[in-house]
Each structure stands twice: as structure tokens, then as C-alpha cells.
Amino acid sequence: MPNFDAYQLTYYSDYDDEALIQLFQGDDVVGQVHFVKEGQPLRNMVGDQGHVHITFPISRFDHVMTILLYEKPLYIDITQPSHQREAVGIIGTASKEPVGEQEG
Numbered sequence: 001m002p003n004f005d006a007y008q009l010t011y012y013s014d015y016d017d018e019a020l021i022q023l024f025q026g027d028d029v030v031g032q033v034h035f036v037k038e039g040q041p042l043r044n045m046v047g048d049q050g051h052v053h054i055t056f057p058i059s060r061f062d063h064v065m066t067i068l069l070y071e072k073p074l075y076i077d078i079t080q081p082s083h084q085r086e087a088v089g090i091i092g093t094a095s096k097e098p099v100g101e102q103e104g
Contacts, residue, residue, distance in 0.1 A: 001077040002030035002052065003094050007068055018058040021068070023076055031076040033091065035061050044078050044089040052076045054089025067091055 004023040011019045019035040031052035034043070042055040054076065056064060067074070073094040078087045 001075050003073055003075045004030050005073070019061060021064070033064060033076070033089075035064075042086070042089070044087040046078065052078055052089075054078065054091070056089070064091060071097070 002023075002025060004025050006024040006026075008022045008024070009019065010021075017034045017036055021033040021035075022029055023031040023033065029049075029051055031054070034053065034055040035058045036042070036055055038057050038059060040057070042057070044054045047053050071093050075090075075092055075094045077090045077092070079090060080087050
């Protein structure tokens with residue numbers, strides 16, 4: 001469950017991925033978030049170099065960007081729920097968040 005503190009965004013005009021966000025802890029890449037066309041398979045895995053790769057449909061792009069812009073600290077992970085055949089990708093807050101933190 002690597003934490004990350006920075007990201008780099010690439011949005012493609014015509015490619016298998018619609019967009020790619022690389023996640024960094026310091027100068028080290030710890031993961032990638034791929035966005036694919038609706039209906040494409042969601043590939044969630046740990047790559048050869050130990051980087052976590054997760055995939056969302058492109059319709060979730062704004063949701064993920066909102067998390068990246070407004071929350072910290074963050075982590076990326078993969079889990080294998082017992083009731084599902086496929087691994088599930090996760091981006092989450094790495095610590096507790098106060099309720100109503102956006103309130104006046």
C-alpha cells in the first residue's frame with residue numbers, strides 16, 4: 001500500500017488509454033492510474049517493478065482528479081475481495097479525515 005505525494009497527468013487524443021496519471025513518492029514512481037473507454041476491461045495489477053497499476057473507466061476521471069486535488073495523504077493499492085474474481089484498485093486517504101473539514 002504505497003503512499004504518494006505527487007502526480008503527473010497525460011491525457012491522450014487517440015490511444016488505448018484515454019488518460020494516464022503517474023503517482024510519485026518523492027522522485028520514485030509508485031503507481032499508475034489508467035483511464036480507459038467505457039466497457040473496456042479494468043486491469044488492476046502490480047507490475048514488474050512493484051508499481052501498482054489500477055484502471056478506471058474514463059467517466060471516473062473527474063472523481064479521481066478531485067481526490068488528487070483536495071485530499072492528502074493518499075495511497076494506492078489493490079485488493080482481492082473474496083466475493084469477486086478480479087482484483088480491485090483503490091485510491092484512498094492514508095489517514096483519518098475530520099468530518100466537515102470544508103465547513104466554514
